[in-house]
Amino acid sequence: MRNGFSTQGGTANQLDVFRSRSVGADTTTSERRPCTSQDTTQQRWFRSSLDHPVRYHRSIERFKPFIKGNLVSEERTFLSPANLARQGAQEQRTLPPLRIAIFGFGTVGSSVARILVESKPEGLELTHVYNRNVARKRVDWVPSSVVWSEDFEAVLASDVDVVVELVGGLDPAGSWLRRTLDAGKSAVTANKKLIAYQGVELERLAAAKGGHLKYGAAVAGGIPVIPGLEQGLAGDRIERMQGILNGTCNFILSKMEAGAEFATVLATAQAKGYAEADPLEDVGGFDARAKLAILMRLALRVVVDPDEIVPQSITAVTAVDFSYARDLGCTIRQVARAEERDGTVAATVGPMLVDRNSPMAWSRGMENMVILTGHYGGDVVFSGHGAGGHPTAVAVVSDLMALAHGSRRVPIPSVPARIGAEFEVPHYIRFLVIDRPGIVAEITSALAKERINIRAIVQKPGYPQHALPFVVTVEPCKSSALKRALESIGEREFLLEKPLDLQMLE
């Protein structure tokens, strides 16, 4: 048992790291030399093409100079599928490009425009930028053909094919997307809040009106977890997921791990633009729970009301907790996790103790990480820079490219569900007390009443008796039982503050 549930998927050491699956790294027989980082892109393409006959033909088309003198006749290259693929690609090229309107020219919106203008992805043309008071947003690197507008009706009535919503929030973004989809156009968004609360309704509308809705950037956009779930993992049955979904919290907690104080790191995060002036959405866990709800729909295939997931803030975590966590072989991260067991769903978001040697502990700074456990495929890890203007924009542009090239989402059915189960995991409880004899006895008796077994009691030296922190760790138990025990202790005069209860991931 691990984390209170079975580990069919294997251990952390057996994880498939998604980011290691680079093009050309997949050799299928032992005698073929795997690609190395020293190979040029052309060499990697060519080498991987040897393993994949359908791709072989394409590689000949793309890299004729590299293999000149060694051309292989087309007859040897699985003519039918290759020719079909080529024919398809040629037909695609003759289609007019998708006309794109960006709504919201802020951090992500301007990054999306930058990629569309600089990289000119085939089949995509930026035609409109919509923002309030748009005149102040104009930049000289956007082609003069692009219309800058603050008139939503005019943009919607124009011949744009896709609205890219990068404004954020539920309103007016939600009504704009409904109007867009209702008009039979498609939409791409990075708006996790909107998708968490209204995604199902918007997807239904898109399907009814013949458009498409894509939101690969809404959760950890820089690491393709949503496309991964929609395609590469669609054939599995995901039973469990856990992840670091909020870069701001990860930045704060990993800096605190290195010795900084919460308030100082938060100020740094705000100065760097990593945290909002009002940080509640991030540090309170609300941002992560919206993302968790979206992933639960795609991974566990359940539609839950995000408000049913009660988040725990990271603000109560102090340097003392990092010090005790270190002694327990752990560190602290904000973790969002969910699992489906026997038809019931458990989900939670909050600061948790994670093993210092686990993948979660490797994730530092603004990085995101998602670990999905499939019934058939075991564990898969997605990790990297999840948020920020450019990484998020990459996900948005990838969605646009998928639309332009006709690759549709695999429909993933989902059913409404309530959060009806609890995780049974070990807990870390930190008390801050005015020391006196008998405190430990009172705490252990309250825990025993709820049939909770103590694992360890840890008290580090060097703290004053009038404000003494110490830690009790307990064996796997239900959060509700522990909550009752802590409530019964909560009135005691020796407590200087509410005990801090953190789940421990093992």
Ligand SMILES: NC(=O)c1ccc[n+]([C@@H]2O[C@H](COP(=O)([O-])OP(=O)(O)OC[C@H]3O[C@@H](n4cnc5c(N)ncnc54)[C@H](OP(=O)(O)O)[C@@H]3O)[C@@H](O)[C@H]2O)c1
């Ligand atoms: N930033 C990230 O790293 C990141 C990562 C993943 C997902 N996202 C999501 O991406 C979306 C955009 O985020 P962002 O960071 O780019 O936000 P942002 O920098 O605040 O940009 C939002 C833009 O929308 C404009 N806007 C806001 N309300 C408007 C309204 N009522 N009418 C017209 N224009 C309006 C803003 O104009 P003003 O300049 O006038 O305010 C601004 O230009 C959000 O849904 C966010 O959750 C962001």
